[in-house]
Amino acid sequence: MSPDLNDLTAFVRVAQCRSFRQAAQELQVTASALSHTVTRLEQKLGMRLLQRTTRSVSLSLAGERLLQSLQPALLDIASALESLNELRDKPVGRLRLNVPRPAAQLLLAPRMAAWHAAYPEVELEIVSSDALIDIVEQGFDAGLRFGESLQQDMVAVPVGPAFGFVVCAAPAYLEAHGEPQTPHDLLRHQCLQIRFPSGTRYRWEFQRGQEKLEVATNGALVCDDMSMVVEAAADAAGICYTYGSYANEMVAQGRLQIILEDWYPPAEHFFLYYPSRRHQTAALRALIDFLR
Known part of the structure; x- marks a missing residue:
């Protein structure tokens, strides 16, 4: 018996996600049902497509070859069905x-x-x-x-308004520690850090005319959430570099003060x-x- 399209689609989704649980969520079926579907496909083909452990899913050589062949074919089918949307x-x-x-x-x-x-x-x-x-x-x-x-x-298509960055701190922090006059002055301050999922910390970017700078600031508070950084800055924990849209309301309330305004890079989409x-x-x- 030849594999049907649903079985092949299920295999591709698991192979792309490298996870039965995630693929099942996206296909809106149970992980158990999806596992049975892939097992049935392997039995029909007479070879193993996926190597399974309790923690991971990887492709066998046969699975790699089938995935490479199926992906463009399934895209063609999806495009053909999508063309009906034009009507x-x-x-x-x-x-x-x-x-x-x-x-x-x-x-x-x-x-x-x-x-x-x-x-x-x-x-x-x-x-x-x-x-x-x-x-x-x-x-x-x-x-x-x-x-x-x-x-x-x-x-790539630009969408929405352009968003710019600002540097800001609570008035109480600036009164206690002084206001930086240049980006290099930030090295003497507590700067609230953003860490990317890769583990690297964001280097603060500045521009004045043709002069561009990246400053690896220092600070004892590191997190991966921008809104938390802004709230900490408003509570006088240090200086933050953030989207202006995150800071605007607190600036209007007087909880944050914009600094280094001559050094902001152009807003981006x-x-x-x-x-x-x-x-x-x-x-x-x-x-x-x-x-x-």
Whole structure:
């Protein structure tokens, strides 16, 4: 008996996720049912496709070869089905986005109610993560990043307003420790640190005219959440480097004070990006137009 398309699709999803549990969540089935599906496919083919342990899933040589052949074929099938969407008044289907948390909070969250009202038949799944991932490998349709973080084989479209960074601290901190006059002065201050999922700390970027600087600041408080850093700065724990949109309300309340204003780099847009070799779906086109 030949494998059916559902079995092959299930195998590809597990192979991409390297996890039965994650693939099952995305396919909206149980992990047990998905495991039975892949086992049935292996029995039909007479060879093992996945190596399973209690902690990991990896591909066998046969699995690697089948995955490489199936991925473009399944994309062609998806494109053929998607072409039918052109005949609809409004797009339908599922759209998975991978976005950093600031983009989710500042760009997407304020617009989600309006999006759902305009496109109620599109299931939009947003996964917020600051880690740089391969969106194709992880099964996402598109992602949001700043331009310098984009992979080379992606189509990238600027969306939303431009977001700029500011440096700020509580008036009480500045009164106690003095106000930095240049970025280099920050080296003598407690600077609240952002750590990326890779383990590296963010180097604060500055620009005045043609002069550009990156400063590896120092500080005893390190976290991976920008809103926590801003709150700590407002409580006089140190100086923070953050999106202006995070700080605006506290600046208006007098809890934070903007400093080093002559040294800010130009504001930047987020880019919505997707694989250049993948057909742009009607739902994705609608989202690009909506966020523009």
